Structure formats: structure tokens, C-alpha cells
Amino acid sequence: MALWAIGDFHLASQVDKSMDRFGLVWHHHEDKIWKNFHAMVKLEDTTVITGDHSWGHKLHECEQDLLFIENLPGRKILLRGNHDTFWNANKTPRLNERFQGRLEFLQNNFYSYKDYALVGTKGICYEGRDSYEHFEKLLEREIKRLKLSFAKAKEAGYEKFLMFLHYPPTSLGEEESPFTRIAEENGVEQVIYSHCHGAARFDDSFHGEVRGVTYHLVSGDYLNFKPLKILD
Numbered sequence: 079m080a081l082w083a084i085g086d087f088h089l090a091s092q093v094d095k096s097m098d099r100f101g102l103v104w105h106h107h108e109d110k111i112w113k114n115f116h117a118m119v120k121l122e123d124t125t126v127i128t129g130d131h132s133w134g135h136k137l138h139e140c141e142q143d144l145l146f147i148e149n150l151p152g153r154k155i156l157l158r159g160n161h162d163t164f165w166n167a168n169k170t171p172r173l174n175e176r177f178q179g180r181l182e183f184l185q186n187n188f189y190s191y192k193d194y195a196l197v198g199t200k201g202i203c204y205e206g207r208d209s210y211e212h213f214e215k216l217l218e219r220e221i222k223r224l225k226l227s228f229a230k231a232k233e234a235g236y237e238k239f240l241m242f243l244h245y246p247p248t249s250l251g252e253e254e255s256p257f258t259r260i261a262e263e264n265g266v267e268q269v270i271y272s273h274c275h276g277a278a279r280f281d282d283s284f285h286g287e288v289r290g291v292t293y294h295l296v297s298g299d300y301l302n303f304k305p306l307k308i309l310d
């Protein structure tokens with residue numbers, strides 16, 4: 079039994095989109111995902127997939143991609159990425175109902191693996207694309223969502239936490255952020271994030287241990303689409 083993580087499949091079964099501009103690693107990447115999951119992940123395993131699942135905008139444009147994910151071996155828990163417009167955060171219970179027994183959607187809730195609570199939210203980092211005021215608004219909302227995930231896990235009695243984000247936990251050049259502080263304050267063992275594509279962005283945030291918390295980047299292209307084992 080194992081817990082795995084990987085993110086940013088950016089599947090495009092129903093829309094015309096390609097990730098080829100991010101390098102050869104994306105060539106037929108869905109075949110790599112399929113092959114690697116079947117070689118590495120067992121039926122009793124759990125994988126957290128850290129967002130940017132599909133290029134489709136509406137749910138009906140993502141159905142083939144979600145079916146692809148559903149058909150990968152083991153239990154799959156999905157996190158929201160910045161491109162997951164099919165997923166309205168406030169309507170997460172509706173998605174969980176619709177995909178019951180097939181996929182689980184992590185937002186304003188938590189899941190568990192052994193005695194660990196799997197908490198998380200999309201997160202946010204400042205990428206200079208938008209005004210700083212807008213970023214602060216999004217940051218505030220994401221912090222609230224993350225705290226809610228922790229509160230629910232604690233209410234259920236969990237004391238050990240793994241924290242999942244789509245965005246890196248820090249903006250470029252930051253040594254700390256509200257996300258790293260929340261991780262430290264709650265004794266989180268590992269923070270797992272993705273979103274960064276292409277070698278130039280792989281070092282945007284933390285790798286390895288920082289102030290007692292271990293950080294892992296699990297972008298699909300960073301891992302050459304092999305899921306990363308988080309726990310046995």
C-alpha cells in the first residue's frame with residue numbers, strides 16, 4: 079500500500095491543445111502516464127493528482143479526461159489547478175456526488191491515508207500577470223480554504239498532516255509565505271505542489287527540507303510523468 083502524488087496532466091482528449099511548447103517530455107505524455115501508473119501504482123494505492131487535469135473549460139469538455147484518470151489504477155484524489163475551470167470550488171460536494179466511488183475532489187474538505195490527513199487547496203503564488211491587489215484577494219481566499227481543510231481534519235481527530243497545493247508554496251524569491259507558515263504551525267510533514275513546467279521554472283520554490291517541512295515538486299514533466307511515492 080502506498081501514497082503517490084503527481085500533477086498537471088493537462089489532458090486534451092476533447093479540445094485542441096498541446097503542451098509541446100514545453101518540450102519533448104510532453105510528447106504523447108498521456109501514454110507515459112498510463113504506462114507508468116500501470117507499472118508503479120497498485121489497486122490498493124492512493125494517488126493525489128495536484129490539479130490542471132484537463133484543458134476542457136466546461137465539465138462536458140473534460141469528461142474523457144476525467145474518465146482517463148478514473149481508469150488509472152488505485153484510488154484517485156483530485157486537487158484544483160488554475161486551469162480547472164470545470165470545477166467550481168463551492169460546488170465540490172456536487173462533483174463528489176457525481177463521481178462517487180470513482181474520483182474524490184479535495185476542496186474545503188480532507189481525505190485520509192492511514193493515520194494522515196490529506197489536506198489542501200489550489201494555493202496561489204504571485205506571477206506578475208495580475209495586480210498585486212488581486213493576488214492578495216486570491217491569497218486570502220486560498221488561506222481560508224486551506225484552514226478549513228485543516229479544521230475539518232482536526233475535528234475528525236487527525237494529528238498528522240500532508241499538505242497539497244497546486245501552486246508552489248512561495249512566490250519567486252520568497253523564503254516564507256502564509257502557506258509555509260501554516261505548514262510549520264500545523265506540524266505538516268510534507269508539502270506537495272506542482273504547476274511549474276519547463277526546467278526554467280522547476281526551482282521556483284522549495285525542494286527538500288525547509289524548517290522541518292519536506293517540500294516536493296510533482297509537476298508531471300518534472301517527474302517525466304512517473305508518480306512520486308509520498309508514503310508507504
Ligand SMILES: [Fe+2]
Pocket residue numbers: 086130159160161244273274
Ligand atoms: Fe497550473
